[in-house]
Amino acid sequence: xxxxxxxxxxxxxxxxxxxxxxxxxxxxxxxxxxxxxxxxxxxxxxxxxxxxxxxxxxxxxxxxxxxxxxxxxxxxxxxxxxxxxxxxxxxxxxxxxxxxxxxxxxxxxxxxxxxxxxxxxxxxxxxxxxxxxxxxxxxxxxxxxxxxxxxxxxxxxxxxxxxxxxxxxxxxxxxxxxxxxxxxxxxxxxxxxxxxxxxxxxxxxxxxxxxxxxxxxxxxxxxxxxxxxxxxxxxxxxxxxxxxxxxxxxxxxxxxxxxxxxxxxxxxxxxxxxxxxxxxxxxxxxxxxxxxxxxxxxxxxxxxxxxxxxxxxxxxxxxxxxxxxxxxxxxxx
Numbered sequence: 131x132x133x134x135x136x137x138x139x140x141x142x143x144x145x146x147x148x149x150x151x152x153x154x155x156x157x158x159x160x161x162x163x164x165x166x167x168x169x170x171x172x173x174x175x176x177x178x179x180x181x182x183x184x185x186x187x188x189x190x191x192x193x194x195x196x197x198x199x200x201x202x203x204x205x206x207x208x209x210x211x212x213x214x215x216x217x218x219x220x221x222x223x224x225x226x227x228x229x230x231x232x233x234x235x236x237x238x239x240x241x242x243x244x245x246x247x248x249x250x251x252x253x254x255x256x257x258x259x260x261x262x263x264x265x266x267x268x269x270x271x272x273x274x275x276x277x278x279x280x281x282x283x284x285x286x287x288x289x290x291x292x293x294x295x296x297x298x299x300x301x302x303x304x305x306x307x308x309x310x311x312x313x314x315x316x317x318x319x320x321x322x323x324x325x326x327x328x329x330x331x332x333x334x335x336x337x338x339x340x341x342x343x344x345x346x347x348x349x350x351x352x353x354x355x356x357x358x359x360x361x362x363x364x365x366x367x368x369x370x371x372x373x374x375x376x377x378x379x380x381x382x383x384x385x386x387x388x389x390x391x392x393x394x395x396x397x398x399x400x401x402x403x404x405x406x407x408x409x410x411x412x413x414x415x416x417x418x419x420x421x422x423x424x425x426x427x428x429x430x431x432x433x434x435x436x437x438x439x440x441x442x443x444x445x446x447x448x449x450x451x452x453x454x455x456x457x458x459x460x461x462x463x
Contacts, residue, residue: 136160136168136240137219138233141209143175145227146184152225153188153195155233163237170195171213172227176203189438197438206288207308208432215301223291224310230329231289238324239291248296248320252289254328278315285323286311306429362411369407376400 138156142149153170160168172195174182185197198212210224221243225231231252242250280286292300292314300313314321 133165133167134221135219136166137213137217137222138168138170139173139210139213139217139222139224140170140227141173141175141206141213141224142181142185142227143177143203143206143209144179144181145177146180148228149181149184150188151229152227152233153192155229156236157192157194159234159236163240166240168194169218171217172197173209173213174199175206175209176200186438195438198434199436201433201435204432207310210310211301211303211308212432212434214297217297220294221291222294222297225289231287232326232329235326236291238326239289242322242324243291243293246320247322248318249292249314249322250290251284251286251321251323252326253285253323254287255325278312280311280315281321284321286314289326290314304431306431308431358414362414365407366411369404373400373404 140149140152149172156168156170160166170192172185172188174185174197182197182199185195185199189195189197196216198216200209200212204212213224214222221240223236223239225233225236235252239250239252296314296317299317300310303313
């Protein structure tokens, strides 16, 4: 039986102190899974520390490791898309760079794929994140369920495995605001969960803060759902109906009880409420239009500045040229 080829994709940000342990854990786990060969793709997402230098070191020491350095910080999902476009595996496994996602339990994800699932998400019984990170994740779960049609009992995370055809479909998306969960959900419904442990972060802190999680949430529903526009339309209709009913009520009240004041404060409250809702809906529509404009201008999803593969190629060419030169000099002598 021919070995199946696995691609591990790890987006990297501020992970110079944790990345090597993740690589070693993958290398320790894979020899047991004798039916698989593998590659590890590390994508540096514009990290301000020495993460890229660490990736270059790991690529030099481990032949299965390939590194790609993005020109700036594009975000985790863009880094994942960069890795997906570079990988060759029949099965692709994506995981984090901080060691919190247990690479040694990858066999559970691969087993579920072999049993027939198209995508397998790791599910954590007890998450070891901060309060704000957990709150952002809960918001993301709710958004994916309401806006993108994610099954309520399906748990999504950054640790998942997918078949090649799913990856091929995902990388067809070239928009400026990728949202990996949305791409998976629109490709297949054959998605399952497997339970794994979630570890505490031993070094540093998460690259996600609440603002970034909120931005990711906005990316999800503006790039892959028109439900917010439909909600806006329905809300606008309800506000207009309430305003109309309130107007009729005011007129009838004036005829029935002429001496009762019309209620300036109540009227202003209604005007402010309706005006606020209108501004909200206009802003939401503007967000969609703005993102469409940016996409039409071909704003890049990501830009790869360099790769370890190119560096190794350049080094080989330099050595080859050096050898040729020395060889010709020796002949001359």
